[in-house]
Amino acid sequence: MTGRPPVIGLTGGIGSGKSAAADRFADRGAAVVDSDLIAHQLTAAGGAAIEPIRQAFGNEVITAEGALDRGIMRALAFEQPEARKRLEAILHPMIRAESERQCQTANAPYVMLVVPLLIESGVFRERCQRIVVVDCPESVQVERVKARSGLSDAQVRAIMDAQISRHDRLAAADDIIDNSGDLDALFAQVDRLHECYLRLQSA
Known part of the structure; x- marks a missing residue:
């Protein structure tokens, strides 16, 4: 294989089943680059985003172990849209840089770039040769998320x-x-899409 592998963007609403689809693509041989996983690594204890987040929001959003307290940060972001924008200004450039590095170094027939907000993001969208959306009815999304997270319907x-x-x-x-x-x-x-994406290499 020569050159960079094709990049397929995978997205879908919360609870749609992006992770299950991405895992199956990985089983079939795709290189999966997951922006959510990158975000979790950046905000884990010792992650590159922890100190900038601490400086922006204070110690109250950092756990005793040194990771981002997701519950507190989520509540803050919903209450204060400006807080969400500040957090995104810290995280998004780091996520974009690391995802690009992983796409460039991938050794696979194609890359599956998993981004929940792919459609909204011009930078991620421009990287992709195709976009695949995992879809289900909104009522199914709600029930799946409630079952796994304990969040309320609202x-x-x-x-x-x-x-x-x-x-x-x-x-x-x-x-x-x-x-x-x-x-x-x-x-x-x-599996059907995997066969189609294999052919993008020589297209």
Whole structure:
């Protein structure tokens, strides 16, 4: 293989099943670059973002172990939109730089770049040769997130409202994975797309 592998952007609303789809693409041989995982690494104890966050928000958003206190930060960001913007100003450049490094060094037929806010982000979107959206009805999203996180219906809806609409996300998709069924149905769709993405190398 010569040159950089093609980059496919994978996105979807909260609870849509992005992680399950990404894991299946990885099993099939794709290099998965996950912006959420990068963000967690940056905000873990000793992560590169901890000191800038401490300077911006104070020790109250840092746990005793030295990691970002996600619960406190989430509440602060929802209460104060300006706080969310300050946090994003710290994290987003770091996430973009690390994801670009991983895309450049990937040794795989193609890269699956997983970004929840891919459609909203011009920088990430421009990197991708294709965009695949994992989709399911909003009612299914709510039930999945409530079951795994313990958040209330209203809290899940608030997170969804902060994301691009389902209609606009689907309108931006080159490929769509319908994840309203079971895992076998999801895997079958991923496997079909995997065969298509393998052909992008020589396109």
